[in-house]
Amino acid sequence: MKSAPVKSLLCRNAVLIGLTATLSAAMADSPQSIPDTMAQRMLPCSACHGKEGHATQEGFFPRIAGKPAGYLYNQLDNFRTGRRAYPTMTYFVEQMSDEYLREIANYFAALDLPYAPPQTVGAPADEIARGEALVRQGDAAHGIPACTHCHGEAMTGVLPAIPGLLGLPRGYLVEQFGAWRTGQRKALAPDCMARVATMLTPADITAVATWLSSQPVAVGPAAAESIARPLPLACGSVPP
């Protein structure tokens, strides 16, 4: 009877070392030993963001592993202060100190995990082409800058606070643009992405999301160290 829980513990949670599990099963009355790690502390995040925040291929929730720490901190703070609205996130962070939010952001930023295969496959060629054109060149006629201007030539983000956009679920990307347009998602003023979102047509948004979510991501796509300044739009959440 003792071996079953030991086995399941070891299989499901690699962070628990064997000795720990054996001890806990042997001494049913005393609390089992829990690792003093951020990975253990951050288990609640994996319910939606996937194990260690690398997200899943099928879901809605964004990957957070490997995002720039400044970006992650800004988002945690946005949920805490109501600039972004998602009840579970708000509930998790509303009684957290700045120090802990920064530690959480640093923890997920430092994770270097392989990406899942692209979520979007077999999208229409013209949609892909329109999406790629917007990402790489923007739309000068409508004053829309290329995504790569800020998010990096490889679209893997720029330190310290501009996120990479590859490997995100298509539904998540589309919803973020919708949230910016309706004011449901905000960032520190001036809110550059809210401006971009209002310049894009719904067809532009789906095209960009389709292209982004159909790109395979190589292992370890680090965010760029820096990017050409000034940025095409002023962004309150990106230090000048």
Next chain:
Amino acid sequence: MSRRLTWPRVLLAVAVLVALAAALVTWLNLRDEDALTGDAVAFVATPEQVARGAYLARAGNCAACHTDRGGAEFAGGKGIATPFGTVYASNLTPDAKTGIGNWSAAQFWRALHNGRSADGHLLYPAFPYPNFTEITRTDADALFAFLRSQVPVAQANRAHALRFPYNLQASLAVWRALFFSPGVYEPVVERSQQWNRGAYLVRALGHCAACHSPRNAFGATRDSLELSGGLIPLQNWYAPSLASNAEAGVADWSNADVAALLRTGFTRRGAALGPMAEVVFRSTQYLADGDVAAMTECLKSLPQVPAHAAPTPAIGSEALAHGAALYKDRCASCHGAHGEGGSGPQGIVYAPLDGNRKVLLESPANLIHIVVNGGFPPTTAGNPRPYGMPPFGPSLKDEEIALLATYVRAAWGNAAPPVSALDVLEAR
């Protein structure tokens, strides 16, 4: 005497009764009001008053309601949902137009003590003046001094969104006549000075009864030291009884455990979660040692109100087996295969569930809330990097959460009534 002649008399009698009732309600609403003296300009705060007021504002957790999410501190605007509609907290910054910049100390005292605003209108008891009425004038003046020292923020108060007839001042006057009487904290002479200090903090500033006391159909709490537990309106959290060792009473706790809960939000018996996490985060973690000791002495001495012992019907073995499988899969890696909890280098980090009072409460509302939403205890100086619990709402069906909760309430040494899928649906 003909019937026709009696009508005027009946009407007259009704009119007289109405007038008498109105006079009574008016008198009950105005009793114990001091004449307003002094004006805003005349009030000169000492630095000691400002510092004291800052501490008291935390002890009273004013910011919890008077600061909106992401808004300026004390500028109001936060909506407090009640069964009667939404009450919006007011701007307490010293802005002359929209805040309390033109208030006198006497008007501020009247708001706390009598529940009437500077312009004379009656305040809704979502502002817990049935508790704050016992705040001393000295403390009220210190709070006023502190609030007046804040940066003025021009933010107009938002009109309450209350349904008829609750939106009428006349209805509120009747409510106050029935359920509110101004009072002062009368020290209990048989008790120590420390106990009395604790009772003052629990009853008045801490307004613990606002959540931990049962409310009647009109939203009024009973005596503010009864603290026999109450369902927090519209939040689906049950504020457990502080007067029962089977719920959240601390009569059999060590002083150190009570202090740990109030100061760090975490004890070896479990964490402050939900609304209490906010109370610890914003308020009790900042209490001085002496005040924590005082509250502890008072809370440990509360007269015990025995919790209702619910019968625990036999649970089918199939349901228990299903619940046990879910427990093993989802819970055991943290809470232990036998509900023994989990311990880090500094002690317990995941609460033991065997014998856990949160699990065993007759109302399963909190347990369901915790399983569905997960959560983190508040970060505090004593617990700066808390461990958390994942939300299982997204991955488990109502029936599964019910089976899991039923199992946890019946496993090991536990014996609490089962939880149904309907309970889960209601509490979600």
